[in-house]
Amino acid sequence: xxxxxxxxxxxxxxxxxxxxxxxxxxxxxxxxxxxxxxxxxxxxxxxxxxxxxxxxxxxxxxxxxxxxxxxxxxxxxxxxxxxxxxxxxxxxxxxxxxxxxxxxxxxxxxxxxxxxxxxxxxxxxxxxxxxxxxxxxxxxxxxxxxxxxxxxxxxxxxxxxxxxxxxxxxxxxxxxxxxxxxxxxxxxxxx
Amino acid sequence: xxxxxxxxxxxxxxxxxxxxxxxxxxxxxxxxxxxxxxxxxxxxxxxxxxxxxxxxxxxxxxxxxxxxxxxxxxxxxxxxxxxxxxxxxxxxxxxxxxxxxxxxxxxxxxxxxxxxxxxxxxxxxxxxxxxxxxxxxxxxxxxxxxxxxxxxxxxxxxxxxxxxxxxxxxxxxxxxxxxxxxxxxxxxxxxxxxxxxxxxxxxxxxxxxxxxxxxxxxxxxxxxxxxxxxxxxxxxxxxxxxxxxxxxxxxxxxxxxxxxxxxxxxxxxxxxxxxxxxxxxxxxxxxxxxxxxxxxxxxxxxxxxxxxxxxxxxxxxxxxxxxxxxxxxxxxxxxxxxxxxxxxxxxxxxxxxxxxxxxxxxxxxxxxxxxxxxxxxxxxxxxxxxxxxxxxxxxxxxxxxxxxxxxxxxxxxxxxxxxxxxxxxxxxxxxxxxxxxxxxxxxxxxxxxxxxxxxxxxxxxxxxxxxxxxxxxxxxxxxxxxxxxxxxxxxxxxxxxxxxxxxxxxxxxxxxxxxxxxxxxxxxxxxxxxxxxxxxxxxxxxxxxxxxxxxxxxxxxxxxxxxxxxxxxxxxxxxxxxxxxxxxxxxxxxxxxxxx
Numbered sequence: 001x002x003x004x005x006x007x008x009x010x011x012x013x014x015x016x017x018x019x020x021x022x023x024x025x026x027x028x029x030x031x032x033x034x035x036x037x038x039x040x041x042x043x044x045x046x047x048x049x050x051x052x053x054x055x056x057x058x059x060x061x062x063x064x065x066x067x068x069x070x071x072x073x074x075x076x077x078x079x080x081x082x083x084x085x086x087x088x089x090x091x092x093x094x095x096x097x098x099x100x101x102x103x104x105x106x107x108x109x110x111x112x113x114x115x116x117x118x119x120x121x122x123x124x125x126x127x128x129x130x131x132x133x134x135x136x137x138x139x140x141x142x143x144x145x146x147x148x149x150x151x152x153x154x155x156x157x158x159x160x161x162x163x164x165x166x167x168x169x170x171x172x173x174x175x176x177x178x179x180x181x182x183x184x185x186x187x188x189x190x191x
Numbered sequence: 192x193x194x195x196x197x198x199x200x201x202x203x204x205x206x207x208x209x210x211x212x213x214x215x216x217x218x219x220x221x222x223x224x225x226x227x228x229x230x231x232x233x234x235x236x237x238x239x240x241x242x243x244x245x246x247x248x249x250x251x252x253x254x255x256x257x258x259x260x261x262x263x264x265x266x267x268x269x270x271x272x273x274x275x276x277x278x279x280x281x282x283x284x285x286x287x288x289x290x291x292x293x294x295x296x297x298x299x300x301x302x303x304x305x306x307x308x309x310x311x312x313x314x315x316x317x318x319x320x321x322x323x324x325x326x327x328x329x330x331x332x333x334x335x336x337x338x339x340x341x342x343x344x345x346x347x348x349x350x351x352x353x354x355x356x357x358x359x360x361x362x363x364x365x366x367x368x369x370x371x372x373x374x375x376x377x378x379x380x381x382x383x384x385x386x387x388x389x390x391x392x393x394x395x396x397x398x399x400x401x402x403x404x405x406x407x408x409x410x411x412x413x414x415x416x417x418x419x420x421x422x423x424x425x426x427x428x429x430x431x432x433x434x435x436x437x438x439x440x441x442x443x444x445x446x447x448x449x450x451x452x453x454x455x456x457x458x459x460x461x462x463x464x465x466x467x468x469x470x471x472x473x474x475x476x477x478x479x480x481x482x483x484x485x486x487x488x489x490x491x492x493x494x495x496x497x498x499x500x501x502x503x504x505x506x507x508x509x510x511x512x513x514x515x516x517x518x519x520x521x522x523x524x525x526x527x528x529x530x531x532x533x534x535x536x537x538x539x540x541x542x543x544x545x546x547x548x549x550x551x552x553x554x555x556x557x558x559x560x561x562x563x564x565x566x567x568x569x570x571x572x573x574x575x576x577x578x579x580x581x582x583x584x585x586x587x588x589x590x591x592x593x594x595x596x597x598x599x600x601x602x603x604x605x606x607x608x609x610x611x612x613x614x615x616x617x618x619x620x621x622x623x624x625x626x627x628x629x630x631x632x633x634x635x636x637x638x639x640x641x642x643x644x645x646x647x648x649x650x651x652x653x654x655x656x657x658x659x660x661x662x663x664x665x666x667x668x669x670x671x672x673x674x675x676x677x678x679x680x681x682x683x684x685x686x687x688x689x690x691x692x693x694x695x696x697x698x699x700x701x702x703x704x705x706x707x708x709x710x711x712x713x714x715x716x717x718x719x720x721x722x723x724x725x726x727x728x729x730x731x732x733x734x735x736x737x738x739x740x741x742x743x744x745x746x747x748x749x750x751x752x753x754x755x756x757x758x759x760x761x762x763x764x765x766x767x768x769x770x771x772x773x774x775x776x777x778x779x780x781x782x783x784x785x786x787x
Contacts, residue, residue, distance in 0.1 A: 029360060061433075143756070
């Protein structure tokens with residue numbers, strides 16, 4: 001069977017993971033691949049741990065990534081990236097947004113946010129890219145474009161023409177937010 | 192036609208449009224909700240939210256009686272509510288195609304059980320198609336209408352979370368034309384299910400099912416993929432995709448129609464293999480029927496019944512080996528469960544119920560999260576509407592002291608769904624329990640859908656609004672009081688008085704969901720905490736607001752800070768602070784903020 005590439009997005013409900021995976025799936029379809037993506041709605045949207053699976057290749061069967069076979073772990077938050085690290089295949093890559101969001105037990109003082117997680121990831125995974133998502137989003141003109149910054153960063157890891165990314169963004173981002181999102185994408189891609 | 196990428200739910204909606212559906216009805220329920228949110232985009236379909244699934248199905252049957260194709264959708268537990276009309280609808284059959292889409296939730300991503308709705312197909316004698324991706328979700332929905340009319344029966348399309356919410360590439364078709372116009376046509380022998388008529392119809396149902404099982408043996412939706420001559424797999428739905436990942440060399444009989452089964456096709460396929468697997472999620476539904484044909488298979492003796500299947504779970508079930516991940520954790524990680532949103536009107540109500548030591552019979556909605564710490568104020572949650580009857584039942588058996596502690600808690604949409612009947616019982620049979628109706632004017636948990644109490648329709652048009660106070664009074668509740676849930680003291684006082692009252696009472700906590708887009712005005716200036724005034728007493732942490740973060744290393748014993756990206760300024764935290772540490776960013780907390 002031809003190789004299928006697997007991208008696992010992980011983060012916290014409300015971070016725009018759904019939109020990022022929609023854009024990703026659209027780009028991959030425009031590039032001529034068979035694509036499947038899956039995310040779970042409902043309960044998990046209330047600030048809970050959220051994942052989205054994106055798979056592409058000549059022919060994709062399962063909509064969810066087989067355990068331990070993610071080629072790229074695309075993390076929107078540090079702890080959530082580490083939580084899903086066991087999904088990564090040996091030799092896989094990590095893109096991680098340098099942002100910590102407190103889970104309820106930490107925010108209410110019952111537990112501490114584990115320290116040194118980014119270091120734990122970089123120590124295990126050779127190809128780890130840390131992105132200053134919020135800083136770049138603010139420079140793009142809107143703190144809510146972090147997901148687009150991250151898409152820019154991951155675009156370097158996929159062999160897809162820039163033009164297709166821009167077409168997908170133009171199609172999926174509302175016109176009034178398009179300019180700042182294109183800027184955010186550019187900053188992420190250059191990071 | 193261009194290729195598009197659609198979710199299973201979007202594809203079902205597209206299939207209904209292409210099949211010429213005139214009426215689509217549903218009550219929202221994850222993972223089925225987005226079907227109606229997409230049919231509404233096709234002007235040829237009259238799409239609407241019903242107050243519950245039983246009504247939805249009955250409206251669909253009405254359209255069918257008029258000779259128009261109709262679509263009714265629901266989640267698996269909604270089918271339990273719609274079961275009454277369902278079991279008789281299969282006897283009457285249809286005048287025009289009627290398709291019921293039921294979305295199961297293996298793994299309980301957002302549900303209270305993981306029932307396998309395929310059993311309903313068998314129990315209600317109703318055919319069921321099961322798509323394995325979005326293309327099939329579209330194609331099978333179209334096909335289901337043709338089959339419904341060909342075999343004079345309502346037809347199920349069953350999805351699961353991984354089909355409903357997965358996106359894959361779809362080739363769309365064009366809508367059928369030339370369907371007959373809707374009109375009145377009397378046919379009482381078929382549609383009036385008095386015993387004499389129903390007895391006759393039962394024979395028809397059994398005959399049609401037999402015909403359909405034979406027909407299904409040479410239809411393209413039940414297909415054989417020839418590969419290995421040693422290993423065969425019988426599978427359906429998303430399990431097919433996992434089978435292809437895990438056993439790429441095996442020959443496969445992929446069933447598109449999971450009831451009635453194409454028995455002869457299965458016999459012929461099975462006879463050719465030494466090793467035959469049935470790979471299916473949840474119950475051994477296909478497996479038991481295959482075994483009943485005298486065929487030996489490997490199925491639930493190794494595959495799990497509980498939880499959803501994944502490629503990894505199927506692989507380890509078949510190989511008997513546990514996979515080992517390359518990368519592991521060397522520390523325990525804090526969990527990140529879902530939480531009520533910052534500014535949620537329910538938060539203060541649960542804080543008060545906990546303080547009042549109420550025994551809370553809960554219900555289905557965002558407020559079920561009142562179970563989570565630190566609120567920890569829910570003692571039961573069974574199904575839609577159960578909070579009311581549960582409270583009445585407790586009231587029947589407890590002593591006078593404990594009786595007072597019982598409070599049913601239900602949302603506005605759930606109350607209108609199936610809570611109102613319980614309230615009639617409470618009044619009629621003299622229960623003294625207290626019912627809290629959390630009226631946030633929307634069906635929030637499933638993503639903010641309109642309901643008969645919200646004032647708008649699915650199309651976004653203004654609608655009549657149910658007056659909850661009047662409704663409760665008309666049932667006979669004499670004590671109905673409405674409070675502002677963002678005012679902690681008012682809420683506490685009213686709850687306490689009504690809990691102590693030796694008569695049935697209703698407390699309506701009225702505050703719109705903070706996420707309702709048309710009410711953006713509720714979002715106020717965020718608050719901040721004066722670090723010099725914060726003593727680190729942790730009083731404000733007791734409400735579990737995601738916008739309040741504990742900094743353990745600040746000051747001598749830690750301090751709270753407000754995450755201003757999340758805070759919407761509801762002011763509940765400020766009411767808990769004894770040290771006046773909270774203020775509006777750039778000002779002080781005024782009464783307007785306090786009162787939401």
